[in-house]
Amino acid sequence: MKKIILSAVVAASLAGRLYATVAEDSKIFTPFFDMSLNEAAYVPSVGNIFSGGNINTQVGLLTKITQKDQLFGLYNFNYAGPGFTPQDSKQFTDRSLSHSFTFEYRRNITEKLRVRPGVAFTTDYSRSGANEAWKNGLYNMTSSGLQLAADYTFDFERNGIVSLTYLAKSVKFPNYTDLLKEFQDPRNTANVNGGLQDQGIKQVSLRPAWGKWFGGVTYTQQDYKNQKVIGLDGVYSLTDNQKDKTTMLDAGFHHTLWIFELSPMVSYTMHRSNQNFLRYKYFGAVLNPADLSGTSDVTLVAKNYDYNEFTLSVPLYLNITGKWAIGGAVNMTSRKYTDRKKRDENNNYVAGLQKNLMTTMTGSIRKRINETALVQLYYALTVVGSNNKFEKYMPANYTGNTLGLSYQLSY
Amino acid sequence: MKRTILLLTALLCFNGAAFAAIDLESKGMQMLGEVLANPAAFFYDFQQDLEGTTPLPPGKTFGIQTGLFPTTIPLTYLNVSGKLRLHGEGRIAPGVPQLDLIGGYWDMLAAKMATKDSDTIDSAKFGGYYMGAIISASVSPRVRTFWGYKRSVMAAKLAFKAGQEPELLGTTVSSFNTGFKDDFVIAGIETPKGIGKLWSMQLNYGLKTQTFSSKVSWYGKVFELGLNIYPEGVLVIHPVWNMHLNF
Numbered sequence: 001m002k003k004i005i006l007s008a009v010v011a012a013s014l015a016g017r018l019y020a021t022v023a024e025d026s027k028i029f030t031p032f033f034d035m036s037l038n039e040a041a042y043v044p045s046v047g048n049i050f051s052g053g054n055i056n057t058q059v060g061l062l063t064k065i066t067q068k069d070q071l072f073g074l075y076n077f078n079y080a081g082p083g084f085t086p087q088d089s090k091q092f093t094d095r096s097l098s099h100s101f102t103f104e105y106r107r108n109i110t111e112k113l114r115v116r117p118g119v120a121f122t123t124d125y126s127r128s129g130a131n132e133a134w135k136n137g138l139y140n141m142t143s144s145g146l147q148l149a150a151d152y153t154f155d156f157e158r159n160g161i162v163s164l165t166y167l168a169k170s171v172k173f174p175n176y177t178d179l180l181k182e183f184q185d186p187r188n189t190a191n192v193n194g195g196l197q198d199q200g201i202k203q204v205s206l207r208p209a210w211g212k213w214f215g216g217v218t219y220t221q222q223d224y225k226n227q228k229v230i231g232l233d234g235v236y237s238l239t240d241n242q243k244d245k246t247t248m249l250d251a252g253f254h255h256t257l258w259i260f261e262l263s264p265m266v267s268y269t270m271h272r273s274n275q276n277f278l279r280y281k282y283f284g285a286v287l288n289p290a291d292l293s294g295t296s297d298v299t300l301v302a303k304n305y306d307y308n309e310f311t312l313s314v315p316l317y318l319n320i321t322g323k324w325a326i327g328g329a330v331n332m333t334s335r336k337y338t339d340r341k342k343r344d345e346n347n348n349y350v351a352g353l354q355k356n357l358m359t360t361m362t363g364s365i366r367k368r369i370n371e372t373a374l375v376q377l378y379y380a381l382t383v384v385g386s387n388n389k390f391e392k393y394m395p396a397n398y399t400g401n402t403l404g405l406s407y408q409l410s411y
Numbered sequence: 412m413k414r415t416i417l418l419l420t421a422l423l424c425f426n427g428a429a430f431a432a433i434d435l436e437s438k439g440m441q442m443l444g445e446v447l448a449n450p451a452a453f454f455y456d457f458q459q460d461l462e463g464t465t466p467l468p469p470g471k472t473f474g475i476q477t478g479l480f481p482t483t484i485p486l487t488y489l490n491v492s493g494k495l496r497l498h499g500e501g502r503i504a505p506g507v508p509q510l511d512l513i514g515g516y517w518d519m520l521a522a523k524m525a526t527k528d529s530d531t532i533d534s535a536k537f538g539g540y541y542m543g544a545i546i547s548a549s550v551s552p553r554v555r556t557f558w559g560y561k562r563s564v565m566a567a568k569l570a571f572k573a574g575q576e577p578e579l580l581g582t583t584v585s586s587f588n589t590g591f592k593d594d595f596v597i598a599g600i601e602t603p604k605g606i607g608k609l610w611s612m613q614l615n616y617g618l619k620t621q622t623f624s625s626k627v628s629w630y631g632k633v634f635e636l637g638l639n640i641y642p643e644g645v646l647v648i649h650p651v652w653n654m655h656l657n658f
Contacts, residue, residue: 031550033600035612037625039640039648048434051647053640055625057614059598077614079623081642095642097621125621127643131445134621372554372602373610405638407627409600409612411554 032060032074033411040378040404042084042092046395050092052082053404070106072118075099084382086333087356087396093129096139098122104147116149120169138175145169145201160210166203173197198225215251222246230276234292234300244273244305252313261317261325269309277304277340281347294341294349301349303339310334317366327364327376332357343390356386356396376406445645447579451567451589452622456644457482458517458539458565459624460637460651463492464597465611466547466557467511467657472496474657476635481649482517488537490517494657500549508548513561516540522569531575533586539565545597557613559597566590593617599626607631630655 039053060074081095104118121144126137134140149165176197200223207216224242231237252265278287278300285297292300315329335356341349364378379402386396446453461478474494482488492515500509519537526535543561550556570586571577577584599613608631616623624644628637628651637651 031556033550033554033556035598035600035614037612037627037640039642048438053642053647055614055623055640055642057598077616079642097623131448369604369610370553370602372600373612407612409602409610411550411556411600 028064030062030064031411032058032062033409034058035410036406036408038404038406040083040402042082042400042402044084044092044395044398044400046391046398047092050082052092052095053079054081054083055079068108072102072104072106074102074104076102084358084360084384084400084402086335086358087384087386087388087394088335091129091394094126096124096126097134098124102147112153114151114153116147116151118147118149120145120147120167136175138177138179139173139197140175141171141173141197143169143171143201155210158211160208162206162208165205165207167201167205169201169203171197171199171201195225196227199223199227200225212253212255213251214253216249218246218248218250220246220248227275229274230278230300232276232292232300232302234278234287234289234298240274242273242275244271244275246271259319261319262315264312264314266313267309267311269311271305271307271309273303273305275305277301279347279349299349301340304337306338306340307335308338309336315362323368325366325368327362327366327378329360329362329364331360331362334358342387345389345391347390347392352387354386354388356384356388358382358384372411373407373409375408377404378406379403442645443579447582447584447587449589450569450587451565451591453645454537454567455539455563455565455591455622456624456639456641456646456649457486457488458541458563459615459626459641460639460649461488461490461492461517461653462515462541462561462563463494463513463653463655464543464545464559464561464613464615464626465599465601465628465630466509466545466555467494467496468609469500469509469555471657474655476515476653476655478517478651478653480652487520488517489520491515500547506548508546511545511547512543513545513559514540514542531572533570533572534568535570536566536568539563539591543595543597547601553602555601557597557599557601559599561595561597561615562592563595563617564590564592591620593620593622595622604629626651632657 035057037055039051041049041051043049055077057077058074060072063071065071078098079095082093084092100120100122102118102120104116106114106116108114122142124141125134126139127134145168147165147167149163151161151163154160154162177194178196201220203218203220205216205218207214222244227242228236228238229240229242246269248267248269250265250267252263254263278298281297287298288296292298312332313329315327317325317327319325337354340354342352342354344350360380360382362378362380364376366374366376368374382400382402384396384398388396391397461482463476467474473496476492477483478488478490482490495512496509497512498507498510501507517539522535522537525532541561541563543559545557545559547555547557567590568588595615595617597613597615599611601609601611604610608629611628613626614623615626625640626637628635633654633656635653635655639649639651641647641649
């Protein structure tokens with residue numbers, strides 16, 4: 001789920017960057033090309049060394065039909081490889097590969113107001129460390145949706161724009177099935193348990209940008225089409241479907257002063273879900289409807305998925321020469337669950353709420369090859385800690401070293 | 412001894428990576444397992460190293476290329492590639508992009524030698540070809556984007572003589588007969604690094620198998636240096652050295 005929220009939020013942020021793509025006056029066609037590659041070796045304190053990386057390719061074309069009408073098409077290929085991730089998200093070895101298509105019509109209503117209706121399609125493949133074929137990924141996903149956006153320019157001199165965007169998406173997981181349910185009762189088949197992740201997403205965002213500053217508020221609602229809520233009696237509701245709501249506030253700026261280049265960003269996310277969680281303490285634990293307390297083998301944790309998350313990113317570059325720069329960055333993700341108690345090593349709930357913290361400090365050397373290309377060599381130290389000590393399936397406390405190389409070409 | 416020629420060749424390739432590992436043995440076993448699970452994918456990554464998938468420089472009509480490392484040396488992939496320009500950018504009309512045909516062929520010399528001389532290898536065939544087309548268009552005086560299609564085909568067959576089968580990871584390997592073929596789309600961008608020197612970055616994506624790679628290359632009049640990245644491959648980073656002549 002985190003992945004969907006992230007992609008929805010990333011889509012909102014990306015939209016902010018892409019809407020700024022402008023047609024050159026003399027041209028009918030203006031291409032947009034951005035290709036980045038990052039490959040790194042990861043050495044965690046838990047588990048063996050592994051390699052991973054990211055590839056992102058964006059290819060777009062802006063077509064100026066008249067002075068007031070434009071068409072913008074964008075294709076985005078993204079590969080997110082193995083890597084260190086915040087706790088409770090995914091395994092180191094999980095990776096995904098996606099193709100996204102976006103088509104947008106842009107119409108200038110007045111000098112200050114522009115509207116951007118559009119459509120978007122995404123196919124996302126997922127793969128676990130078991131190296132299954134891409135087409136068989138349990139979390140493979142397709143989505144299609146509509147967008148309606150409006151941009152209002154309030155300050156031409158300092159490029160002050162506020163954008164209001166509404167997105168509606170239908171998301172399907174064709175391979176997903178509840179493996180636990182099928183295991184517990186072989187009569188349950190994919191026909192019954194399939195489609196549990198299918199959902200509709202609605203998103204509204206309001207994003208102002210002014211000079212070097214940008215920010216915004218994004219509200220996302222996920223309506224599950226088939227996934228029922230586990231009631232406080234430990235039984236699936238017959239009527240209530242899962243519904244998740246996420247509100248994110250973010251702000252940042254990009255500033256260059258003499259040789260210093262600084263681009264900090266903060267965000268605060270509040271995630272709320274009506275879904276509850278049944279914790280089976282061990283394999284074969286039996287549910288006792290009369291006792292679902294924290295000391296029983298099967299425990300009901302109401303609002304298990306609700307959390308507040310704060311992220312901070314502070315990259316700083318010192319441009320030593322026109323070509324070379326030294327960089328340093330601090331990234332922090334702090335998540336506090338509102339109702340989920342922490343667990344000890346033996347999967348027992350103990351007093352206190354679960355808190356996760358992931359901090360990454362990066363040092364880098366960057367070379368700008370020309371106005372369109374740059375290469376970067378970096379080292380990062382990742383420190384991950386949590387008061388959740390039950391780490392049988394996912395590491396929650398570890399340190400990691402990353403040595404990587406990245407390239408970027410953009411036009 | 413000769414039956415191990417091919418296996419040693421493969422093992423030598425992840426020698427470098429293994430030195431960096433914390434648990435050398437388990438990492439090596441994991442990589443060997445991945446090779447055995449899908450040998451064609453492993454050997455195809457090296458085919459991509461020798462494939463010439465950048466456009467001809469402006470003004471050139473045809474070109475020939477051969478991969479030197481890691482293809483000819485140490486893998487004995489004898490190979491030749493060619494490019495032929497069908498249309499120069501802007502020749503027919505302003506804005507009409509350059510169109511090149513590309514193609515190439517390779518055959519593994521070690522496989523032929525092993526089949527001929529070995530007492531243990533019954534038959535071995537490693538080889539492949541590719542063909543396609545690339546269009547390229549300048550988007551500014553210093554930036555050229557290119558787009559392409561290629562059809563890649565590869566055969567990887569190896570059979571040991573009865574009673575001479577090696578044991579790997581506790582399993583006796585008697586033979587494998589795998590192939591690889593897919594249709595790829597190519598998207599890339601090229602920019603000058605200096606006089607007569609170019610820098611490019613491209614994505615190759617196989618439509619059926621979802622095989623993908625990212626190639627970063629620096630090339631001049633005769634040589635090309637590159638870093639080919641195969642994120643899902645056994646050997647993720649391939650340093651590449653190719654030679655080409657364009658006329």
